[in-house]
Amino acid sequence: MGGRDQKIAKKLEKKIVKKGFPDVKISAEEGIVRLNGRVNLWSEVITIGYLAAKTKGVKGVINDVTAGEIERKGEEKKVTKRDVYDNVSLPKRADVVIVGGGVIGCFIAREISRYKLDVVLLEKESDVACGATKANSGMVHSGIGESSGTLKQKLNVKGNKMYDKVCEELNVPFERDGLLIVITTETLPPKVRKVLPPFISNFICEKIIPYVVFRKGKKAGIPLRPVKREELLEMEPNITDKAIVGVYSPTYGVVYPYEITIALAENAIQNGVKIALNTEVEDILVEDGKVKGVLTDRGTIESEYVINAAGIFADEVAEMAGAREFSIHPRKGSIIIFDKEMKGYINHSLSELILPQDPHTKGGGIFTTISGNPNWGPDAIEVSDKYDKSVTAEEIDTIFECGSLLPDFQKSSLITYFAGLRAATYEEDFFIKASENVLGFVNVAGIQSPGLAASPAIAEMVRGILREIGLKMGEKEEFNPIRRAIPKFSKLGIEEKKKLIKENPLYGNVICRCEHVTEGEVVDAIHRPLPATTVDAVKRRVRTGMGRCQGGFCGPKVARILARELNIPLEEVTKDGPGSNLFVGKTKSLLAEEA
Amino acid sequence: MIEVDVAIIGGGPAGLASAMKACEEGVKDILIIERGMELGGILLQCIHDGFGTFIFEETLTGPEYAQRYIDEVKKTGINVKLNTMVLEIDSAKRIIAVNQEDGLLEIEAKAIILSMGCRERTRAQILIPGDRPSGIYTAGVAQRYINIEGVIPGKKVVILGSGDIGMIMARRFTLEGAKVEGVYEVMSNPGGLTRNVVQCVEDYEIPLHLSHTITNIRGRRRVEGVTVAKVDSEMRPIKDTERFVPCDTVILSVGLIPENELSKSADVGMDPITNGPIVDEQMQTSVPGIFACGNVVHVHDLVDDVSKVAEVAGRGAAEYIDGKLKKRRSPIKVKAGRNVKYVVPQIIHGEKFDEDIRFYLRVKEIEKSVKTVVLADGERIFEKKIKIVKPPEMVKLDISPDILNRITGDELIIDVEGEEDEEKS
């Protein structure tokens, strides 16, 4: 430890001891703090991490403190793999290896597929978009929720502007339906409300807060418009009486996070990228401070450039390379989805402004997906387990409170709920940097909200970093940015439907009663450049099972089409990859086992 | 554009019986539109027996019951379109449907009979927290997998809900060699018929845990187990009674919802209690010429009742297109009174009655030695004693024309009176 580092460690030790954790060991190197030891609760691990991150001079926090109380084990059960899911043979070498097939990894893959490079993307799950991306709300934020001056805000504002073009190229729906930030009688903290005369707090809510929000937006280049109460009621007739005024953010939009990720992956494949699914990284090979390759459970790939876009596991991948400068502490967010029959009930996405704002989350809101399903959430809960995607009863209750903006909303129209894990660092900003210790290793970590909105800008930034650290990138003339989408039967007009069925009669077989998805779309999804080989992969591409009956009608049909198209027995079809089989065998097979 | 006299949406028991009746009544051009590959609907996967005791006076399996109607339909000139999904119906009785052979079909019908049946309530609708692994099925889907698709979902099964399908699946899994760890029911009484408690659960020594629920589902790829707990009188789980039950499969039998998206697209008036269309004594909905019958109207316990009421709809449709439908007068509303959750039909229209009307009642709570009472303008026009009423068993009241013709006013109230009420009065 250098003198500066010693000073940091000392200062931090004092703080941590004062908080009541004398046994935590602290060391620092080049401003990167490493914490070890054991405490009782996971929440204490988090507290210690934040203490470190807020200490002056600290550039990164590696928090390896463990908690006695870990609710669930972090180890995932190893499952046998099957050839059917191994979509490509793993190449021996590549110019660039991207670890992780979330929206970030896929955006980077597509971005660098513009150049004459051999690019391989590795994904441990059976499809892309299986981590945080899958459970993302799909909100393309404007950037108004981010603190001024952060990398998050800069990339968010820039990324948001890039969305129209990229979605057009990829043929994925994107709607700028706008966000209404709602200032209510509960915006000011109860303590403030208690001491201030009502006319003053009303004045603050009506005049000052909208102005402050507007100014913040102006500074960051985010167009905003204050909305008076009458207009607010016109825009959202069903809003609560608590609403005072609003601030409208017209650039805010929605996209299906998995749909854009799949589209990016497909377009990257079209342009020469190899995407290896069901391939888990076991080690990053480093020699003389330089990246040499990646060891996976399916073999080794030589490469001098590795991009770590491993999301929630980014700290573990960085550790493999010896380039860890941060910790990822999973922060769970759960979302509740309602039936699209509630579509007309809200016109814009809504977010109630509650002061003081929680620094670690923008908090839940109400938003409508592209298909018109109102969503509530997400919440934010620190969890110790990187596989904990459970939605608890308490969370459901918390999220229902988001709905207080719409008092008459029919909660019984709920169709499902799900959770995802945000890849939060203690610094709470994106960590996008080439490693100084390991040449050729680029960390793209800590990408949580507004990561989806920022992702096009992140990809551009990473392209710049690669060039800076010496990767030769010659432009590819034949790069094709256009990706053809699977036709969506339900969205077509009568004549278009007729034409499509004429071309391919499978489009005349509607197999999903809620979303009117046809067999043609399912078969198409299975045979795309990035094949859908599981029930959930099909669902993400064509929406089978996303409607109100949640697969009750289409489930058996999708399973059977998968078996037929993949040429496997029905009992080998899985929900989302090896280990998630839908069935234990043929009917009668258990009776035969008994014998 | 195809023109038909009567279009029937759904070829399950309700659709089949209504088609047969309309045909008998002389309707020439009848079209059944069925989204499945065969006629028979959900009966085809209900391989157990117990169907048909009223209609055929013998006990049949579901497929046998369906076969009887299918054989009859085949003998007539009724047209059938299989593998055909109806996408939309409007109040002018135009139907848009689609299949592989014909492509998009535009059909104009003089009358429509809605017989789409119902769907199952899902895990989310009853808010079971936890993971979302593979291995969670509604009972009907599991039944389809085992009985039609030929695959078995799991070896170690926990069933939530003691409705009839839940218990029938407990037996089905057991007979196929799976272990059913228990049937958990949040209410303090079984949700299905006693016969099924005895023959599907007790016969196989499957534990039936009343006043219990699942409070958590655990499993990353596949279900690894569930947490179950006792519930208090307000059906809230009692924390310290929680225990973990390892299993690989969770089967949910937690209720059925009439499937009325198409009815709504045709602007048919809905009953928020039954979740089905509001119908009159001829099973006509609020849209003239659109009729509804079977589980699309409300969920029945017996297919025999479905067939019977479907005949009413079939005849209604025939009379409608002949212009002979009973003259409509201002409707008499039929209201659910004491201990009655709902009554179907919800309105009656006829001016002069010449035959019985059968009212179907679902009670709210179990009650012994009761009297069902029909009140018109405060006057008790009908009374019938019943030994016991239970929510799982529908009460049927046949009211004769001489009583019906005495109705004055525009409202009927149907009460279930307990012994105590009687003593008081």
Add this chain to the structure above:
Amino acid sequence: MKRSHNFTCIVCPMSCQIELIEEDDKILEVRGNGCKRGEEYVTEEFTNPVRMLTTTIPVQEGRIAMLPVRSERPVPKNLLRRCMKELSKVRVKAPVRCGDIIYENILDTGVSIISSRDLSIGNYSEFR
């Protein structure tokens, strides 16, 4: 030795809880039944409980994968599992008519297993 057995009557919705007391298989007393039919029911359930067996048989070249079947009459309750075992080895080939005998005289009960529906030829794997 005297023994008591409890039954839930399923004859009518009253669901009477009926107790049957026997000594060496001789019924001494039936109590708790609300009517005569209850007594008949428990006597039958005690002396010779029978159940209808319904199950499925894998079909080759059929329109669907499984053929629903049933016993033509109820079979002794204690033989149900053995019947299932016996039938688990059986395969049938389409076409089949409703009522066709699929398995004769199962476990020497004199009861045959019959088809529950018509099942025509098809290739279910070419599902649509």
